[in-house]
Structures are given as C-alpha cells and as structure tokens.
Amino acid sequence: MLQVEADVVAGDWPTAMDWPALAQAAVAAALAQTPNADLAAAPMAVEVAVRLTDDAEVHSLNRQYRHKDKPTNILSFPMLAPDMLVALANSDDGEVLLGDLVLAAQTVAREAQEKAWPLPAYCQHLIVHGTLHLLGYDHETGEAQADHMEALERAACAALGLPDPYEG
Secondary structure (H helix, E strand, O other): OEEEEEEEEEOOOOHHHHHHHHHHHHHHHHHHHOOHHHOOOOOOOEEEEEEEOOOOHHHHHHHHHHHOOOOEEEEEEEEOOOEEEEEHHOOOOOOEEEEEEEHHHHHHHHHHHHHOHHHHHHHHHHHHHHHHHHHOOOOOOOOHHHHHHHHHHHHHHOOOOOOOOOOO
C-alpha cells in the first residue's frame, strides 16, 4: 500500500490543487517504472512525504545538506539505503518511509513557466525525479546512470500523460 503525504507549508502554491492526489500519482508512477516496482504492491505501507514550501526554506536546506548556497527545484532526503529496498519489499514489517521530498515554490513556478508546462504537471515530473532519487538513482554519478534515470523518468511521465521532460 502506497501512502503519500503532501503538505503546503509555505510559498505561493495554488490552493485549488489536490496536491496529495498529484503527488500520490507521481510517486506511484515512479515506483512502477523501477526494478523495485514491487514496493508499490508490497504488503506493508510505503510512505513518501512531500513538502511544498518556498525558496527560502529550500535554499537553507540545500546549503545545510548539499553545501550549495542557492535554492533548487526539489530536494530528496532518502531514509533507506537502496540495497535495503528489495528486502523490504518482500517483508511484512508494517511500513517503510522511503523519504522526504521538498519543493521550492518560486523556483518550480519559474522553471514551469520557462518550459511552458502547467505547474501541476511540472511538479509531478519533479516528484517522479525526486522519488527516483529516494530509490537510489543518481544522475550525477555518471552518464550511464543519468541515461538510465532519465529513461525511467520518461516512462513514468508518459504513464502520467506528461510530455517528455528531456525533449528539446
């Protein structure tokens, strides 16, 4: 069972959006594209927390945890080592928290506008991207890893009816 909590805590996020439903669909799409796809159907609760906040908070977190003194669109904070995921998928231990995703309102809105994507669609792409990081994928560790992660992102975005995030 997949549980996604999405909370708007700061920033100019549209209040009319069903952020929990959008986040749930994006996390599920990412999980379905990975070799760890059985996590989505695991006998335990798989949880991801999504925090929608402002650039100031993300800037602070990025500086503190990644030593980068600027805001970014999304940060991923995995709670498990990737090698533990397969073992957990076959257990019935109750629940597993994959990790937290934190999105920055102003950066995300600006990037969505630059790419001519609707804000909810761009957020879903970023949540797919962040979920893949929670699962241990890392596009910054080499070209082969980046290509593999991008292929998973493309497939998950296509399953959500989103355009190819790397086209153009």
